[in-house]
Amino acid sequence: MASGIPYDLARQRWQVGATPPKRADEVSVPDLLKGYHPDHGPRARVSLAVGVNRGDPCQPDFAAHLQANALIDDVHIAGAQLVTTDVLVIGGGGGGCAAALTAAKDGARVILATKLRLGDSNTVMAEGGIQAAVGADDSPQRHFEDTLRAGHFCGEPELVAQMAMDGPAVIRWLIELGMMFDLEDDDRPLGGKLLRKKPGGATAARILSYRDYTGLEMMRVLREAVELEPGITLWNRCPVVELLSDDHGRCAGAVVYNLEWRCFVLVRARSVIMATGGAGRLHLNQFPTSNHYGATGDGLVLAYRIGARLRELDSFQYHPTGIAYPRHLAGGLISEAARSAGATLINGEGERFVDELQPRDVVAAAILRECAEGRGIERGGQVGVFLDTPSLEKANPGILAKRLVTLRHLAKKCGHDAAQEPFLVYPTLHYQNGGVAIDRHGATGTPGLYAVGELAGGIHGRNRLMGNALLDIVSVGRRAGAAAAAQPADGGTLWGRAGIGHVHAWQRELTLAGLPLDVKAPQLFPTYAHFDLGADAGLGAGMPAHGVGGIR
Amino acid sequence: MVQLSVEGCPLQVPATSSILQAMVAAGQTLVEGVGCMGQGVCGSCRVLVRRTGDSEVRTALACETLVEEGMQVAFLEYFTPAARHRYRMDELGDSWDALARIGEVFPEAEHCRHCGGCDRACPKGLDVQRGVNQAVAGEMAASAHVFDECVMCNLCTLACPEHIRPNHLGLFVRRMLASRSLRPSDLLRRLQEIERGEPAIDFDAPGARPPV
Numbered sequence: 224m225a226s227g228i229p230y231d232l233a234r235q236r237w238q239v240g241a242t243p244p245k246r247a248d249e250v251s252v253p254d255l256l257k258g259y260h261p262d263h264g265p266r267a268r269v270s271l272a273v274g275v276n277r278g279d280p281c282q283p284d285f286a287a288h289l290q291a292n293a294l295i296d297d298v299h300i301a302g303a304q305l306v307t308t309d310v311l312v313i314g315g316g317g318g319g320c321a322a323a324l325t326a327a328k329d330g331a332r333v334i335l336a337t338k339l340r341l342g343d344s345n346t347v348m349a350e351g352g353i354q355a356a357v358g359a360d361d362s363p364q365r366h367f368e369d370t371l372r373a374g375h376f377c378g379e380p381e382l383v384a385q386m387a388m389d390g391p392a393v394i395r396w397l398i399e400l401g402m403m404f405d406l407e408d409d410d411r412p413l414g415g416k417l418l419r420k421k422p423g424g425a426t427a428a429r430i431l432s433y434r435d436y437t438g439l440e441m442m443r444v445l446r447e448a449v450e451l452e453p454g455i456t457l458w459n460r461c462p463v464v465e466l467l468s469d470d471h472g473r474c475a476g477a478v479v480y481n482l483e484w485r486c487f488v489l490v491r492a493r494s495v496i497m498a499t500g501g502a503g504r505l506h507l508n509q510f511p512t513s514n515h516y517g518a519t520g521d522g523l524v525l526a527y528r529i530g531a532r533l534r535e536l537d538s539f540q541y542h543p544t545g546i547a548y549p550r551h552l553a554g555g556l557i558s559e560a561a562r563s564a565g566a567t568l569i570n571g572e573g574e575r576f577v578d579e580l581q582p583r584d585v586v587a588a589a590i591l592r593e594c595a596e597g598r599g600i601e602r603g604g605q606v607g608v609f610l611d612t613p614s615l616e617k618a619n620p621g622i623l624a625k626r627l628v629t630l631r632h633l634a635k636k637c638g639h640d641a642a643q644e645p646f647l648v649y650p651t652l653h654y655q656n657g658g659v660a661i662d663r664h665g666a667t668g669t670p671g672l673y674a675v676g677e678l679a680g681g682i683h684g685r686n687r688l689m690g691n692a693l694l695d696i697v698s699v700g701r702r703a704g705a706a707a708a709a710q711p712a713d714g715g716t717l718w719g720r721a722g723i724g725h726v727h728a729w730q731r732e733l734t735l736a737g738l739p740l741d742v743k744a745p746q747l748f749p750t751y752a753h754f755d756l757g758a759d760a761g762l763g764a765g766m767p768a769h770g771v772g773g774i775r
Numbered sequence: 776m777v778q779l780s781v782e783g784c785p786l787q788v789p790a791t792s793s794i795l796q797a798m799v800a801a802g803q804t805l806v807e808g809v810g811c812m813g814q815g816v817c818g819s820c821r822v823l824v825r826r827t828g829d830s831e832v833r834t835a836l837a838c839e840t841l842v843e844e845g846m847q848v849a850f851l852e853y854f855t856p857a858a859r860h861r862y863r864m865d866e867l868g869d870s871w872d873a874l875a876r877i878g879e880v881f882p883e884a885e886h887c888r889h890c891g892g893c894d895r896a897c898p899k900g901l902d903v904q905r906g907v908n909q910a911v912a913g914e915m916a917a918s919a920h921v922f923d924e925c926v927m928c929n930l931c932t933l934a935c936p937e938h939i940r941p942n943h944l945g946l947f948v949r950r951m952l953a954s955r956s957l958r959p960s961d962l963l964r965r966l967q968e969i970e971r972g973e974p975a976i977d978f979d980a981p982g983a984r985p986p987v
C-alpha cells in the first residue's frame with residue numbers, strides 16, 4: 224500500500240463539525256473509474272485460454288484459479304466410500320439452505336455438505352437488508368427496471384423479472400419460517416407496515432431489514448430449520464473438492480473431503496445444487512475483503528471445469544468503506560448506512576473529494592485515487608481516508624445510538640468512540656457480480672448441475688444493488704430446490720458409471736494450451752489458513768508434514 | 776510482540792492481532808472454529824481464555840478478542856448433543872397454543888436454577904437467564920428481544936446444567952412470534968395483487984432498455 228499523510232497531522236487538519244469544502248474535480252466519472260477502479264485499466268482482465276469461456280475476459284488472479292488442475296486424481300478416490308442421495312446441496316449459506324429446505328419439503332432425500340459449519344457464510348454477515356417491492360409507491364416493474372439499470376443493462380431481463388416478482392413471496396416464506404422484519408411501528412405486527420429504506424440507485428424505498436443485522440436474523444432461522452428438517456442430512460466441515468460426471472457429460476454427484484476424518488467420500492446424486500458463494504477471500508488484486516473465511520470461489524472453479532458456462536468474470540464489487548485500521552479488523556465492512564445518513568469522507572488534507580452517495584464503484588475509485596496520490600492517511604502501516612462519524616453525530620445528536628447501532632459497536636471494536644473519532648476506511652473486495660450462467664430454475668449448462676446465489680451470474684449484470692443479493696439467493700434457491708427434487712427417479716442416473724472423466728479431458732486441454740498442471744484449484748481456504756489438502760489427506764509419498772495436526 | 780499460548784502451543788505475534796489472526800500469523804493451520812473472521816456474527820470461533828492474573832477461565836469469540844501477554848487460549852469443539860428439541864414451524868398450531876408448545880418442546884426450561892451460568896458464558900453480554908424465564912412465563916416479546924443479537928455460538932447451551940439450550944429456546948420463541956403474528960398490510964396487499972395477476976412485468980417499458 225502507498226504511504227500517506229501521518230495520522231496525527233491529518234487529525235489536526237480535520238475539525239469535528241466543520242464543513243470542509245469539496246475539492247473541485249475536473250476528472251470525469253469514466254476517467255476516474257478507468258484510472259483507479261480495479262475492474263478497469265490495462266491490467267484489469269486477461270483472456271481465458273481453456274474451457275467453454277475460452278477467449279472471454281476474466282480478472283487475472285481469478286483466471287489462474289479457473290485454469291488450474293484438479294486437486295485429486297483417480298487414485299485418490301479409488302477406495303472412497305460411496306453414498307447416494309436424490310439431491311446434493313453444496314454450501315451452507317442462505318442459498319444452499321433455501322434450496323435444501325425446498326427440495327426436502329418436496330420429498331427428496333437431501334445431503335447438504337458445507338465447508339465450515341452450517342451458516343458460516345456471507346449470508347450471516349449481511350447487514351443492510353433485502354429488497355422486495357411491497358410499498359404502495361413501488362412495484363415489481365420498478366424493481367425490475369432499477370435492477371437492470373444498476374447492472375448497466377447486462378443482466379438477463381427474464382431472470383431479473385422473475386426475481387422482482389418473487390420478492391413478496393420470498394418475504395412471506397421467510398416470515399413463515401420465523402424471520403422477523405422491522406416495522407414502521409414495532410407494536411403493530413398485525414396489519415402494520417414494513418419499514419422500508421431506499422437503496423442507493425433505486426427509485427423507491429424497497430429495502431426490508433431486521434435492525435442492521437438482517438443476514439444474521441435470516442441465517443439463524445434458516446440454519447435452525449435445516450438442522451431440524453428430517454429430510455436433510457447435514458455434513459459440516461465437508462468441502463467439495465471435485466464434481467462427478469457420467470458418460471453423457473451429466474453432473475452425477477461430487478467428491479467431498481471430510482476434514483474430520485481426513486478422507487474422501489463420493490456422493491452420487493440425481494441433482495447437484497452448487498451454492499458455494501463468492502470469491503472475496505481470494506483477495507483478488509491483493510485487496511482486503513469483507514467476505515467470510517470460506518469465500519474462495521470453489522464452486523466457480525468446479526462448475527467451469529465440468530463444462531458450465533460463466534459470465535461477467537471481470538466484474539467485482541469493491542465496497543468503498545472497509546475498515547483500514549486497526550489491522551486486525553482490516554477489510555471488515557462499514558455499511559452504506561453511514562454514508563446514506565450523511566457521513567462524509569475526508570482525506571489527509573482535510574478535504575472532501577467525492578460525492579459520497581455516488582454508486583459504489585465511483586466512491587471506491589475516488590478513495591483509491593486519494594491514497595495513490597499521497598492524500599491518504601497513514602496509521603500503523605495502514606492507509607485510508609476518514610469516514611467522519613463525529614461530525615455526523617454533531618449534526619444529528621443521538622443518531623449513532625439510535626439508528627447506527629452496529630457502527631457504534633464497530634467503533635468500540637476498533638478501540639475508539641464513533642462520536643469522537645472518525646474511522647479510517649479503504650475499499651474492500653465485497654461481491655462477485657458475475658458467475659455461473661443459469662436459467663429460471665437455476666439450471667446451468669451442464670445437465671444435473673444447478674447454481675444458486677452469489678456463485679450464479681446473470682441477475683446483477685455488472686453492478687449489484689444493495690439488498691438484491693439476499694433476495695436473489697432465496698428466490699433462485701427455492702426454485703432450484705424444487706426443480707432438483709422434481710428430477711425423475713429413473714434409477715439410471717444413479718446407477719450409471721460416474722467418475723472424474725471430465726478432469727482427464729480438462730488436463731488434456733490445459734496441456735494443449737501450455738498451462739502448467741501443478742497449479743491446483745479450488746483453493747478451499749485462504750492461503751494463510753496454511754492448509755494443504757495433499758498433506759492433510761496423506762496423498763502421495765513423501766508429502767511434507769506441514770498442514771497435518773496443526774493446533775486447531 | 777506478545778507471547779501467548781493456544782492449545783498449549785506457545786505463539787509470538789504482533790500485539791494488534793485477534794486470537795484468530797495470531798494463529799494465522801504464527802503459521803498454524805486454521806480450518807475450523809472460524810467463519811466471519813472479525814465481524815463477530817457467526818459464533819464459530821469460541822474459545823476459553825485465561826488472562827494473566829485472572830483466576831477465572833472465560834469464554835470469548837476469538838475473532839473479536841485481542842491477544843494479550845501471557846494469555847492462554849483453548850478452542851471449544853462445536854457442541855451438538857445428539858438429542859435436541861425437534862419441532863417444525865408449520866406443525867405448531869395457532870398462537871393460542873404458544874405456551875403449551877414452549878413447555879412441550881423445551882420441557883427443561885421451567886427447571887432453570889438461576890445459576891447465571893448462561894449469562895457468564897455469553898460473549899455478547901445478553902441477559903440469557905432472563906430471556907429463558909420470560910419464555911417460560913409466556914412473555915414472548917420480551918424474551919425474543921433478549922435474544923435479538925444472539926449469534927448462536929451455543930456457549931450458553933454448553934454452560935447450562937439443566938440442558939435447557941437457552942439460545943435455541945430464544946430462537947424458538949422468536950420464530951413463533953414472527954410466523955404467528957407478523958402480517959404486514961403492505962405485504963398482504965402486494966401478495967394479493969400478484970395472485971390476481973395484476974402487476975405483470977413489461978419487458979418493453981422505456982425503463983427496461985438502455986438509454987440511447
Ligand SMILES: Cc1cc2nc3c(=O)[nH]c(=O)nc-3n(C[C@H](O)[C@H](O)[C@H](O)COP(=O)(O)OP(=O)(O)OC[C@H]3O[C@@H](n4cnc5c(N)ncnc54)[C@H](O)[C@@H]3O)c2cc1C
Nearest residue numbers: 314316318338344345346351352463500676677690692693
Ligand atoms: C459483509 C457483507 C455484507 C453484505 N450485506 C448485504 C446486504 O445488506 N444485502 C444483500 O442483499 N446482500 C449483502 N451482502 C451479499 C450477500 O450477503 C451474499 O451475496 C449472499 O448472502 C450470498 O449467499 P450464498 O448462499 O450464495 O453464499 P454464502 O452465504 O457465502 O454461502 C456459501 C456457503 O458455501 C460454503 N462453501 C464454500 N466453498 C465450499 C466447498 N468447496 N464445499 C462446500 N461448501 C462450500 C461456504 O462455507 C458457505 O457456507 C453482503 C455480503 C457481505 C460479505
Ligand code: SF4
Nearest residue numbers: 897925928929931942
Ligand atoms: S445467548 Fe447463547 S448462543 Fe446467543 S450469543 Fe449468548 S451465549 Fe451465544
Ligand code: SF4
Nearest residue numbers: 887888890891893935
Ligand atoms: S445456565 Fe441454565 S439453569 Fe443456569 S441460569 Fe442459565 S438457563 Fe438457568
Ligand code: FES
Nearest residue numbers: 811812817818838
Ligand atoms: S469468526 Fe465469526 S464470530 Fe468469530
